[in-house]
Amino acid sequence: MKYEMNLFDKNNIEKAIKANSSINKKELFYILLNSNLDFGKENNVISRHGWHSFPAKFPPALPKLFIENLTQINDVILDPMSGSCTTLLESVYLNRKGYGFDIDPLSLMIGKAKLQNINKLEIKEIGNSILNRAYKVFIYNKNDLEKELVSRFDKETFDFLNFWYSKESQLELISLILQIEKIENQKAKEFLQLIFSSIIITKSGGVTLSYDLAHTRPHKVKNKTINSAFIEFNKKITKILNNGYIDLPENFELNEGNAKQLSLPDNSVDLIVTSPPYANNAIDYMRAHKFSLIWFNFSINELKNTRKKFIGAESLIKGNIKQLPELTCSIVSNFKKINISKGNSVERYYSEIQQVISEMYRVLKPQRACVIVVASSILNGIDIRIDKCFKELGEHAGFELVHIGERNIQRDKRMMPISRNSIKLQIENRMHKEFVIGFWK
Numbered sequence: 001m002k003y004e005m006n007l008f009d010k011n012n013i014e015k016a017i018k019a020n021s022s023i024n025k026k027e028l029f030y031i032l033l034n035s036n037l038d039f040g041k042e043n044n045v046i047s048r049h050g051w052h053s054f055p056a057k058f059p060p061a062l063p064k065l066f067i068e069n070l071t072q073i074n075d076v077i078l079d080p081m082s083g084s085c086t087t088l089l090e091s092v093y094l095n096r097k098g099y100g101f102d103i104d105p106l107s108l109m110i111g112k113a114k115l116q117n118i119n120k121l122e123i124k125e126i127g128n129s130i131l132n133r134a135y136k137v138f139i140y141n142k143n144d145l146e147k148e149l150v151s152r153f154d155k156e157t158f159d160f161l162n163f164w165y166s167k168e169s170q171l172e173l174i175s176l177i178l179q180i181e182k183i184e185n186q187k188a189k190e191f192l193q194l195i196f197s198s199i200i201i202t203k204s205g206g207v208t209l210s211y212d213l214a215h216t217r218p219h220k221v222k223n224k225t226i227n228s229a230f231i232e233f234n235k236k237i238t239k240i241l242n243n244g245y246i247d248l249p250e251n252f253e254l255n256e257g258n259a260k261q262l263s264l265p266d267n268s269v270d271l272i273v274t275s276p277p278y279a280n281n282a283i284d285y286m287r288a289h290k291f292s293l294i295w296f297n298f299s300i301n302e303l304k305n306t307r308k309k310f311i312g313a314e315s316l317i318k319g320n321i322k323q324l325p326e327l328t329c330s331i332v333s334n335f336k337k338i339n340i341s342k343g344n345s346v347e348r349y350y351s352e353i354q355q356v357i358s359e360m361y362r363v364l365k366p367q368r369a370c371v372i373v374v375a376s377s378i379l380n381g382i383d384i385r386i387d388k389c390f391k392e393l394g395e396h397a398g399f400e401l402v403h404i405g406e407r408n409i410q411r412d413k414r415m416m417p418i419s420r421n422s423i424k425l426q427i428e429n430r431m432h433k434e435f436v437i438g439f440w441k
């Protein structure tokens, strides 16, 4: 690669491009990976990105940088672990087609609702009418709501509910969800489901007895003042509708799917921008998302099974471990000598990442870029060399490494777990920075 980072004003990509008007896409990719990827001072609470919190979501400017510079209008952009669909949303903002897959039902639910257009007047009307009806039932028909609570959930799910929700909140939420279920207009229904979920998954745990759901670290708070679900629901709708909502081209495909096996043809994608879960289950999505999903008829037991399918989930399925290339294999073996059970998790993580990277290589067109964002990871005081291992796994799959950029994590912006009462959580030691790994096919 003929360009050195210090030749350029690090924050001024345009200058670099102008100075080298003949640069090709791969060289441009190198320049982008060397630019400032912190996106620190931007206001990310723009448009639809802020409708529902989601741990470790991208700053929108990150996928935007690569989509804008490396692809053209109508190109296909893929995120095989799409989470809250930041990549897809940025793709459609830029008139590209966004493809996404995820295995978390909440990701799929909120992703779809964020990518669809709504009719503001209809939402106002339907929102008001279900709020009124739900409130009336709550005031006058509490007995019916109590019966519904008992018949709707299995024992394990009901126990969970009783542990984490006050009786009052349970009645408010069941009353709201019963009205939402009756909505015939599908898009309005899905939007209001997002609103419903967004008042549960919050840092303060809004309508639950927990705190820190948005960081996937729920803990029960004694004597918590709980917000009224009706008021929160109304506030959230009003906030979104008054916040400059605009229609977008509905140019996306979002499906349930495992990133290890994508239902896409070979050589069909123009760019991949993605971020896998962090090693060793550092952010446990299901632990928090079940607070919302139980209201959408998922049982706790069902969600336990979904959790097992997560990349790097703790439970080890022995037969499925793939042989790892040399360096990654030695890092795993050394780690196992210190902590066998965590070592097994790291092995499973890298083995699954290997499958995901191979699958991304298969679906990407030749002469195209793949961007993988992943946090550094220190377990038991040992750096498991995410950068080196991802590089090796990518090259093993056939990719060429263009560059590994680095970005500092803004904990508050990316919804990372934070320390409480000055006790540092282990996770904080693990995730200071993220690697932005640039592969070329």
Ligand SMILES: C[S@@+](CC[C@H](N)C(=O)[O-])C[C@H]1O[C@@H](n2cnc3c(N)ncnc32)[C@H](O)[C@@H]1O
Pocket (backbone or CB within 6 Å): 054, 055, 056, 057, 058, 080, 081, 082, 083, 084, 085, 086, 087, 101, 102, 103, 104, 107, 257, 258, 259, 260, 274, 275, 276, 277, 278, 285, 309, 310, 311
């Ligand atoms: C770090 S998050 C992605 C966040 C996303 N970049 C955003 O901006 O919202 C990782 C995602 O990977 C998903 N995931 C985990 N295992 C998966 C698998 N086997 N197949 C597909 N998605 C998976 C999780 O559900 C989660 O949504």
